[in-house]
Amino acid sequence: MAKHKRPAAKDPQRQSKKLKEAPTEDVATDLQYLYPKGGAASPTEDPQMSPKEKRVQDRKLKKERRKEEKQRLREMGAAQTPTAQTPARRSPAELALDYLLGWARKQDGWRFQKTRQTWLLVHMFQEQEVPDEHFSTLLAYLEGLQGQARQLTVQKAEALMQELDASGGPPARTQERARQVLQLLS
Structure with a gap:
């Protein structure tokens, strides 16, 4: 049996889901968090990048920052663990x-x-x-x-x-x- 192709969506909102633009206010506050003063240059400052590439780059950097923060918190928690006593299992x-x-x-x-x-x-x-x-x-x-x-x-x-x-x-x-x-x- 032959497979039938779906007709293309005629709704313009459905067609452009991937091409939605990020709100500029959120990007600005996120960039301040990602790039504190004196830090590395923002990827959005690079004039050669398209808006889509800039968003992707921002997401990657944000993910890296979250990962570093989790790692730092994990290390702080690991340092506190030996001082706390874990309850012994009963025989x-x-x-x-x-x-x-x-x-x-x-x-x-x-x-x-x-x-x-x-x-x-x-x-x-x-x-x-x-x-x-x-x-x-x-x-x-x-x-x-x-x-x-x-x-x-x-x-x-x-x-x-x-x-x-x-x-x-x-x-x-x-x-x-x-x-x-x-x-x-x-």
């Missing part, structure tokens, strides 16, 4: 313990978060991750555990108990925690 342990304490307080903003629960279930036997002061709260949380998470927690506690019994060492704090979890969930 997963802190986030999970806050989640657990929020549950214990029955806060309105508390909602179930699988990643936090998973972290607690994986690290519940490690004293350095879940301190003794929070372990009793964790046991209360585990009472409401349902489904596959409950079954896997029981299996994990049983496996840990068997492993620690086989090693024959004195009962460790980890073994005591596993025993408490088994008593609660079995």
Whole structure:
């Protein structure tokens, strides 16, 4: 199928969109900004340039000035950044313990978060991750555990108990925690 050419626009305003002349007042104020006293000669002072070339040249120079200004501001901001402290990201342990304490307080903003629960279930036997002061709260949380998470927690506690019994060492704090979890969930 052959393409049809559009007829040329008969509206004189549409035809001369590209050839619009810039307002002379704005150019004068922009030139004062671009060329402070004692600066380089304005491209509009060059008699060999057409008005269109002058506008293009002015735009380019204006763009360069803006770029230099942004760079200067960026450098000033970079110099101030080391003095300001950036807030440190919270560790997963802190986030999970806050989640657990929020549950214990029955806060309105508390909602179930699988990643936090998973972290607690994986690290519940490690004293350095879940301190003794929070372990009793964790046991209360585990009472409401349902489904596959409950079954896997029981299996994990049983496996840990068997492993620690086989090693024959004195009962460790980890073994005591596993025993408490088994008593609660079995």
